[in-house]
Amino acid sequence: MKITKHWVPASFFAVGLMMTGSLSPSAFGTPQDEQGYYREHPDLRQLVDQTQNDLRSSRELEHEKGKDLDRYRHAQKSLSTFDRHLTKGKFDKDTLDQAIEDIQNILDHNTLQSTSRDALLSDVQNLRMARKAH
Numbered sequence: 001m002k003i004t005k006h007w008v009p010a011s012f013f014a015v016g017l018m019m020t021g022s023l024s025p026s027a028f029g030t031p032q033d034e035q036g037y038y039r040e041h042p043d044l045r046q047l048v049d050q051t052q053n054d055l056r057s058s059r060e061l062e063h064e065k066g067k068d069l070d071r072y073r074h075a076q077k078s079l080s081t082f083d084r085h086l087t088k089g090k091f092d093k094d095t096l097d098q099a100i101e102d103i104q105n106i107l108d109h110n111t112l113q114s115t116s117r118d119a120l121l122s123d124v125q126n127l128r129m130a131r132k133a134h
Contacts, residue, residue: 044091044130048083051103051123052076058106058116068110075102091134100127 059072078099085092103124107117 045083045086047123047126047130048079048086051099051120051127052079054116054119054123055079055103055106058112058120061113061116062111071102071106071110075099075106078102093131093134096127096131100124100131103127 055072055076059069062068078095079102082092082095082099085095103120106112107120107124112120
């Protein structure tokens with residue numbers, strides 16, 4: 001009974017620290033969030049999200065057809081696969097290489113507006129730097 005008296009205030013204290021951000025689940029050695037996804041590469045996941053957004057914006061600005069549209073789909077699919085692996089804590093270099101190649105194919109073969117080309121060029125450079133860093 002004596003243990004229960006100390007356990008209740010201690011648990012309220014821990015919950016209070018977690019709510020204020022002073023104590024996070026990662027402080028206990030678990031790199032997972034409430035959904036169970038690994039958060040080892042948050043900056044890289046943000047870069048993937050930005051690249052996906054740039055691909056969507058570029059596709060909306062262009063009058064793509066046939067192979068042009070297929071190139072966008074391939075790039076988005078490979079980025080999505082890479083991101084899915086990241087959520088499981090795996091940095092899949094081969095999938096990242098495929099995503100970079102798919103985006104480069106868009107840059108090489110699709111007709112793009114200058115803003116779209118600049119954004120995608122920046123994304124490819126950042127993805128290459130991330131690959132080199134890992």
